[in-house]
Amino acid sequence: MLAGGCMCGATRFRAEGDPLWQTTCHCRDCQRAAGADYVSWIGMPRAGVTWSGPRRTFHSSSGVTRSFCTDCGTPLSYETEDLPEETHLYAPTLDDPSVYRPTAQLYFAERVAWLEGLRELPGHTKGSKSEIV
DSSP, X not given: OEEEEOSSSSOEEEEOSOOXXXXXXXXXXXXXXXXXXXXXXXXXXXXGEEEESOEEXXXXXXXXEEEEETTTOOEEEEEETTSTTEEEEEGGGBSSGGGOOOOEEESGGGSOGGGGGGGGSOOBSSSTTSOBO
């Protein structure tokens, strides 16, 4: 069982069952929906996902429904008519995101080009004035 929720804590989910897959998506739709360079997804059986709290859905493209917390705006899920038995959850919204283990990358051709050079940049333990590791 997985659990998670939004940034403000108002919207929560529980996901029963084993993950169907775990991946990152680099498509422009996911980038825009999340306001991020790519999105980390964990696919779960739709029948096992339950929600509580204020959540709104919207149709982001043909056959696709995304959801978010109406209080803080955290993106929460993706569902598509092409995969009617699945709910895709944003992996960073899991209470324990360390369980996420991606095995593939989708829409790799649409990735932002500068991701390739991130390993070469200095890494600070916290903010920009903290120790570099």
